[in-house]
Amino acid sequence: MRGLSLDRGPLLPTLLLVPSAVLLGGLLAFPLVLGVLLGFKDATIGEAGNFIGLDNYRYLLTDPVLRITALNTALYTLVTVVFKLALGLALALILNQRFAGYRFWRSVLLLPYVVPTVLSAFAWWWILDPQFSFISWGLIRLGILDQHVNFLGSAWLARASLMVANVWRGIPFFTVGYLAGLQSIPKELHEAAAIDGASGWRTFWEITWLLLLPLTTILTIFSAIFTFTDFQLIWTITRGGPANATHLFVTLAYQRAIPGGALGEGAAIAGFTLPFLALLAWAALDALRRQA
Amino acid sequence: MRKIPRRTVLGWGLGVAAGRALGQAAKVEPVFKPEKDASLRLLRWSGFVKSDEELWNANTKKFTEATGVPVSVEYITWEDVRPKAALAANLGTGPDIIMGWYDDPHIYPQKLVDVSDVAEGLGKQLGGWYDVARTYGYSNRMRHWIAVPVGGTVECLTYRTSWTKEAGFDEFPRSPADLLKLARALKAKGHPVGFALGHAVGDGNNWTHWVLWTFGGKAVEKDSKTIAIAQKPSLEAIAYVQELYAQMVPGVGSWLDPNNNRAFLAGEISLTNNGISIYYAAKKDFPQIAEDINHSPFPIGPVGRATELANFSQAFIFKHSRFPNAAKEYIRFMLSPDQAGPWVDAMNGYVTPALKQYQDLPVWTKDPKATPFRDGIARMQHNGYAGEPGQQAAAALAEFIVLDMFADATVNGMSAKDAAARAENRLRRIYRG
Numbered sequence: 001m002r003g004l005s006l007d008r009g010p011l012l013p014t015l016l017l018v019p020s021a022v023l024l025g026g027l028l029a030f031p032l033v034l035g036v037l038l039g040f041k042d043a044t045i046g047e048a049g050n051f052i053g054l055d056n057y058r059y060l061l062t063d064p065v066l067r068i069t070a071l072n073t074a075l076y077t078l079v080t081v082v083f084k085l086a087l088g089l090a091l092a093l094i095l096n097q098r099f100a101g102y103r104f105w106r107s108v109l110l111l112p113y114v115v116p117t118v119l120s121a122f123a124w125w126w127i128l129d130p131q132f133s134f135i136s137w138g139l140i141r142l143g144i145l146d147q148h149v150n151f152l153g154s155a156w157l158a159r160a161s162l163m164v165a166n167v168w169r170g171i172p173f174f175t176v177g178y179l180a181g182l183q184s185i186p187k188e189l190h191e192a193a194a195i196d197g198a199s200g201w202r203t204f205w206e207i208t209w210l211l212l213l214p215l216t217t218i219l220t221i222f223s224a225i226f227t228f229t230d231f232q233l234i235w236t237i238t239r240g241g242p243a244n245a246t247h248l249f250v251t252l253a254y255q256r257a258i259p260g261g262a263l264g265e266g267a268a269i270a271g272f273t274l275p276f277l278a279l280l281a282w283a284a285l286d287a288l289r290r291q292a
Numbered sequence: 293m294r295k296i297p298r299r300t301v302l303g304w305g306l307g308v309a310a311g312r313a314l315g316q317a318a319k320v321e322p323v324f325k326p327e328k329d330a331s332l333r334l335l336r337w338s339g340f341v342k343s344d345e346e347l348w349n350a351n352t353k354k355f356t357e358a359t360g361v362p363v364s365v366e367y368i369t370w371e372d373v374r375p376k377a378a379l380a381a382n383l384g385t386g387p388d389i390i391m392g393w394y395d396d397p398h399i400y401p402q403k404l405v406d407v408s409d410v411a412e413g414l415g416k417q418l419g420g421w422y423d424v425a426r427t428y429g430y431s432n433r434m435r436h437w438i439a440v441p442v443g444g445t446v447e448c449l450t451y452r453t454s455w456t457k458e459a460g461f462d463e464f465p466r467s468p469a470d471l472l473k474l475a476r477a478l479k480a481k482g483h484p485v486g487f488a489l490g491h492a493v494g495d496g497n498n499w500t501h502w503v504l505w506t507f508g509g510k511a512v513e514k515d516s517k518t519i520a521i522a523q524k525p526s527l528e529a530i531a532y533v534q535e536l537y538a539q540m541v542p543g544v545g546s547w548l549d550p551n552n553n554r555a556f557l558a559g560e561i562s563l564t565n566n567g568i569s570i571y572y573a574a575k576k577d578f579p580q581i582a583e584d585i586n587h588s589p590f591p592i593g594p595v596g597r598a599t600e601l602a603n604f605s606q607a608f609i610f611k612h613s614r615f616p617n618a619a620k621e622y623i624r625f626m627l628s629p630d631q632a633g634p635w636v637d638a639m640n641g642y643v644t645p646a647l648k649q650y651q652d653l654p655v656w657t658k659d660p661k662a663t664p665f666r667d668g669i670a671r672m673q674h675n676g677y678a679g680e681p682g683q684q685a686a687a688a689l690a691e692f693i694v695l696d697m698f699a700d701a702t703v704n705g706m707s708a709k710d711a712a713a714r715a716e717n718r719l720r721r722i723y724r725g
Contacts, residue, residue: 045378045683046382046403063717064717128546129551130543130544130546131541131555132558148543150543150546151543152490152545152546153542153547154703155704239490240491241490241491241545242490242703243703256687258375258378259371259375260686260687260691
């Protein structure tokens with residue numbers, strides 16, 4: 001078989017790469033390019049539409065709803081990721097201890113993440129209901145409030161309520177990641193610190209946190225990507241209301257493109273997310289490369 | 293108007309006569325002869341009551357027995373029909389018949405089979421179509437019927453009679469001004485009213501369009517080009533809603549479709565707009581509330597005529613269907629009295645048919661509380677009034693432009709002028725050239 005020199009030269013690696021290239025190209029790159037192109041057309045659900053250059057983008061930059069949406073998306077992502085990280089890490093530190101039933105609590109912790117989002121969104125919808133929220137009910141019973149909390153009926157409270165729901169759902173992602181990270185820290189380091197008489201805080205900041213830092217980067221970036229593109233929570237609980245106060249890019253894109261039929265404009269709204277997502281993806285890849 | 297071939301009309305008469313004479317089991321000669329080896333796929337909204345799907349399936353079985361044409365029926369949530377129908381239209385494949393909503397057929401009229409013969413035949417046979425049904429089914433652009441109207445999920449004002457009396461109203465108000473007085477009196481007695489101002493696709497859109505229209509406002513002029521939302525009638529309607537909002541229970545800004553049902557049944561509100569579902573839920577679980585419930589048409593304002601909006605459904609056939617005749621025959625069969633009568637009766641008033649003769653069905657008088665729902669189609673204005681039904685009107689509704697104008701001016705604390713200007717801005721974009 002020496003005549004066939006597949007194992008020499010660049011031919012074999014190229015051939016082996018073809019299937020994945022075709023898969024990635026067909027399933028990811030092709031629809032992405034189509035989507036971007038659609039953003040430059042005035043296509044609607046009934047008509048293929050014409051090429052209109054940057055018209056969709058030009059209009060959207062003047063659209064007050066898009067401005068609110070951009071602000072919402074930025075706030076939603078920044079605020080929730082910070083909370084998810086802090087709370088997720090705290091929970092991981094607690095669950096990393098050996099106490100009675102720790103295995104049970106570790107699996108309980110995964111629940112928010114395992115329950116389908118639509119279901120947990122429905123649960124939150126009830127929790128935040130203007131008439132039947134058990135939180136309002138409890139606070140009234142305790143004499144702290146004399147009327148129901150209007151969780152979703154005013155712009156800022158609705159934004160905050162959705163963030164709480166998102167944080168609740170996203171904590172386990174950090175906790176599980178951090179639990180794995182914590183278990184890979186060599187015991188000797190903590191033992192050595194204990195022998196040297198370092199305080200708990202100092203051990204945490206100078207050993208645990210430092211060693212978790214690369215992991216933190218990755219977890220944060222991925223969490224940011226998921227949060228940035230969160231659809232189900234918003235759509236189930238507020239549909240972007242009241243009066244478009246809680247739209248994210250993805251929900252607004254959906255509302256205008258699918259029920260509204262403005263495919264081109266919807267694609268352009270989704271187009272606004274691309275630079276941010278590309279930046280995050282680049283950061284994720286860069287972080288992974290540095291660890292390799 | 294397009295002429296119907298004489299034989300078709302003759303066929304209608306014969307079919308009906310034969311059906312009556314021979315009873316249900318007999319094989320009725322079809323008016324539209326199905327193609328050889330035809331089979332059909334129908335996509336429709338899932339029933340608002342269980343009996344809907346039971347009867348629809350039974351009638352479909354009857355159709356298959358009579359014609360030999362098998363029909364597979366797929367039921368999906370009513371809000372999901374539009375994207376699926378659009379997909380079928382764009383791809384040129386999928387179900388033969390779709391029962392969609394509002395402007396759906398006007399979004400892709402060129403892709404639909406001309407159903408003038410079915411629509412005109414049914415109209416002749418069954419007392420004619422309500423005007424709004426014709427607007428929804430007939431395409432001015434194509435100059436023929438593109439869809440056969442089925443009916444609407446009519447909404448009425450649903451209220452507690454004892455509380456209304458307590459507030460000093462023995463008769464339910466007939467003008468918006470009196471409605472506001474009633475709402476004030478109810479709130480003073482500790483029974484606020486509640487109308488959805490969140491993105492509630494049915495309830496929210498319906499009552500806000502009524503109030504805009506009843507003050508003489510409209511999104512767009514007859515030419516479907518000139519935006520008319522920021523004019524004086526709109527501002528009056530907004531001022532009215534701002535006052536009404538002050539009489540509402542807190543939280544309506546977040547209400548989706550189910551919220552008012554729950555709040556009403558829990559006794560948190562005294563008055564809201566809804567289909568007949570609250571009443572039937574009460575009959576089942578809270579009989580003493582059901583006893584106290586009654587329904588009224590929406591009041592009529594300065595414009596001087598009824599201006600209600602309700603979810604309106606119609607059946608259309610795609611040109612990509614290989615069996616258009618079988619599809620026509622199926623629609624005709626399902627909307628004919630022997631099938632549609634029991635079907636509508638079984639739905640207890642959830643759906644009001646678009647053909648006038650069906651107002652004689654027992655369902656509308658058996659329980660007098662259902663009667664206001666009977667004439668709902670006659671009280672309707674089409675979505676996108678005063679313009680034509682179509683993609684733009686569909687987009688404006690799907691984006692909650694009118695609803696959000698009122699929400700902006702109440703929940704979001706904007707001035708009437710700013711809220712109307714924002715709506716105008718978006719409508720300009722939607723209705724651009």
